[in-house]
Amino acid sequence: MTDPYYTDDRVTLHHGDVLEVLAELPDASADAVVTDPPYGIGFMGHQWDQPGDFGPLSAAHGGSNVSYGGAPHPAMEAGRYDRSSLANQRFQQWCHAWALECLRILKPGGHLVSFGGSRTWHRLAAAVEDAGFEIRDSVAWLYGSGFPKSLNVSKAIDKRPGVIRHAEFAAHLAERRAAAGLSRADVSERVVGARTGACWNWEHHQFPEAKWWPALRDLLDMDDEKWGSVIAEAEREKVGTRTAGRLAVAPGQGADRRAVDLEITKHSTDAARKWQGWGTALKPGFEPIVVGRKPLAGTVAANVLEHGTGALNIDACRIGDASTRRRNTAELGYHGGNISDDYVTGSDSGRWPTNVVLEEGLAAELDEQTGELTSGANPTRRGSDKFRDAYGDFKGQEECTPARGAGSGGASRFFPVFRYEAKADAGERPRVNGVAHPTVKPLDLMRWLVRLVTPPGGTVLEPFAGSGTTVEAALLEGFHCIAIERETKYLPLIEARIARRRDPRRALELAGEDMGLLGLITDQDGDAA
Structure with missing residues (x-):
C-alpha cells in the first residue's frame, strides 16, 4: 500500500486519485463516510470539479481529462447548463465507482453522507443506490445568501x-x-x-x-x-x-x-x-445531501451490537434544549389512563433533528415572517360536552393545561441552524502560502453530520478532503479520520486544520502569517527553559 502523505494516531491523509487510493483501503475499516465531492459542474474552471473522462475511453485515450482536438471531453462539462446527457452519464459512472469502493470499506450498516449539486445530485443519488446503498433520506441545506449565476x-x-x-x-x-x-x-x-x-x-x-x-x-x-x-x-x-x-x-x-x-x-x-428582465437561472438557495446506508447484517439491534453501526445518533444532534420536552400520551394508550403532571418524554438536548438544515440568515428571515409562535396548546383531556361549541366558552382552550409543554419562538426553532458564507471567513477558511480553497462548508455543519452517523470513537472516511473541513470536524468530535485529496496545493490546508487542533505551533508555522505570535511563543519557551 502507498505510504500516506500524513499520519498520526487520529488522522491518515492520502495524496492521490480517489479511486486508486480507495482500492488500497481494507474492507470494513470505516464506520461512516462523510464527504463533499466534486459536483461535476466545472466550478470556476477548476480541474478538481471536472472528473473528466471515465471508463473505456479513459484507457483508450490515455487517462482522465483528455482533450479531443483541443476541447475537453463532455464529461468535463457535466452539469454545466445541463447541455450534455453524455457528460452527466459519465459523471454518474464516476460517482458509482467511488461509491462502490466506499460500500466495501464501510462496516455493515455504515452510513454515507454526501453533498451534491442541485443540477447533478440526481446522478449522485442514483449512483450511490446502484452501488448497493439503501437511500435512507436526503437532507436539504437551505441558505438565503446565494447569488444567481444567470445569463442576462x-x-x-x-x-x-x-x-x-x-x-x-x-x-x-x-x-x-x-x-x-x-x-x-x-x-x-x-x-x-x-x-x-x-x-x-x-x-x-x-x-x-x-x-x-x-x-x-x-x-x-x-x-x-x-x-x-x-x-x-x-x-x-x-x-x-x-x-x-x-x-x-x-x-x-x-x-x-x-x-x-x-x-x-x-x-x-x-x-x-x-427580452429585458429575462434570465437563465434561479438564485441558488439549497444544497442537497444524500444519506445512504450499507445493508445491515441482520436486524438493526444485532448490527449495532456487532459492528457499532446502522443507527443515527439522534440525541447528539437534537435541536434546542430541555424546554422543548413534551408530555406524552402515546405510551399510555388512547383509551384510558391518567397522565401525571411530571410524565414527560423527549430529551434534555432538544427536539428531534430534521432533514432540513438552515443557515443563520435564512433562519432569521423565517422568524421575522412567522413572528413568535406558541406550541403545545392541546389540552390534557377533553370531556364529552355536547352543549359547548368551538365559538363559545371552549374557544382558545383557555382553561386547559397544555399536554405537550407549551413553548414559544420563531419557526426556525424546529430546524438545525448553522452559519453560512459563500466565501468563508479566515476562521473557517485556512490559507497557506496564499492558497485557499474556494468551496468550504461550515465547520459546525460538518460536525453535526459526522456526529449524526459515526459511533463514539469511530472512523470517518472523507474521499474528497478539499481544505480538510471534515477532518477537522472529526477531530473535534473525538473521531478518527481517513482522508484523501488529489490536489497537491490543498494538502497544506488540511495539515493546517489538523495542526490547529493538535499542534497550534505547527499551525502558525504553516500559515506563515503569525503576526509575531510564533516568536512570542518561542521567547516564552526560552524563558521557561
Whole structure:
C-alpha cells in the first residue's frame, strides 16, 4: 500500500486519485463516510470539479481529462447548463465507482453522507443506490445568501448583433485556443482575471464584451479586422452604477471580490428591449445531501451490537434544549389512563433533528415572517360536552393545561441552524502560502453530520478532503479520520486544520502569517527553559 502523505494516531491523509487510493483501503475499516465531492459542474474552471473522462475511453485515450482536438471531453462539462446527457452519464459512472469502493470499506450498516449539486445530485443519488446503498433520506441545506449565476438575455442579445456569424467566430476562437495549447479556463483567467466560464460562453452562445476583446485578441492572435467591428457594434449605454457585495462581483473587478461598483447598462437594440428582465437561472438557495446506508447484517439491534453501526445518533444532534420536552400520551394508550403532571418524554438536548438544515440568515428571515409562535396548546383531556361549541366558552382552550409543554419562538426553532458564507471567513477558511480553497462548508455543519452517523470513537472516511473541513470536524468530535485529496496545493490546508487542533505551533508555522505570535511563543519557551 502507498505510504500516506500524513499520519498520526487520529488522522491518515492520502495524496492521490480517489479511486486508486480507495482500492488500497481494507474492507470494513470505516464506520461512516462523510464527504463533499466534486459536483461535476466545472466550478470556476477548476480541474478538481471536472472528473473528466471515465471508463473505456479513459484507457483508450490515455487517462482522465483528455482533450479531443483541443476541447475537453463532455464529461468535463457535466452539469454545466445541463447541455450534455453524455457528460452527466459519465459523471454518474464516476460517482458509482467511488461509491462502490466506499460500500466495501464501510462496516455493515455504515452510513454515507454526501453533498451534491442541485443540477447533478440526481446522478449522485442514483449512483450511490446502484452501488448497493439503501437511500435512507436526503437532507436539504437551505441558505438565503446565494447569488444567481444567470445569463442576462437582453444583454446577450445586444452583444450578438452578428449572431448568424457566431458559429464562425466560435470555431475561430476554439482553433486559436487549441493552437496556443490553452484550456478555456486558462483563457478566461488571462483575459478576465479569473478561472470562470467566460471562454465557454464565447465558444457557445455569445461574443465577448468589447472591453475583453483586446486582451483576447492579443492572447490568441485572433483576426481583429474581421471580428473587432462585430464585437463593438452593440456596446450598451452605461446609465449608472451599483455597489455589489462579496457575492456579486464580476470577474476581473478586484482580487478581494467584495464591495465594488458594477455598471448598470441599458439595452441598445429593439430585440434586447423585448427580452429585458429575462434570465437563465434561479438564485441558488439549497444544497442537497444524500444519506445512504450499507445493508445491515441482520436486524438493526444485532448490527449495532456487532459492528457499532446502522443507527443515527439522534440525541447528539437534537435541536434546542430541555424546554422543548413534551408530555406524552402515546405510551399510555388512547383509551384510558391518567397522565401525571411530571410524565414527560423527549430529551434534555432538544427536539428531534430534521432533514432540513438552515443557515443563520435564512433562519432569521423565517422568524421575522412567522413572528413568535406558541406550541403545545392541546389540552390534557377533553370531556364529552355536547352543549359547548368551538365559538363559545371552549374557544382558545383557555382553561386547559397544555399536554405537550407549551413553548414559544420563531419557526426556525424546529430546524438545525448553522452559519453560512459563500466565501468563508479566515476562521473557517485556512490559507497557506496564499492558497485557499474556494468551496468550504461550515465547520459546525460538518460536525453535526459526522456526529449524526459515526459511533463514539469511530472512523470517518472523507474521499474528497478539499481544505480538510471534515477532518477537522472529526477531530473535534473525538473521531478518527481517513482522508484523501488529489490536489497537491490543498494538502497544506488540511495539515493546517489538523495542526490547529493538535499542534497550534505547527499551525502558525504553516500559515506563515503569525503576526509575531510564533516568536512570542518561542521567547516564552526560552524563558521557561
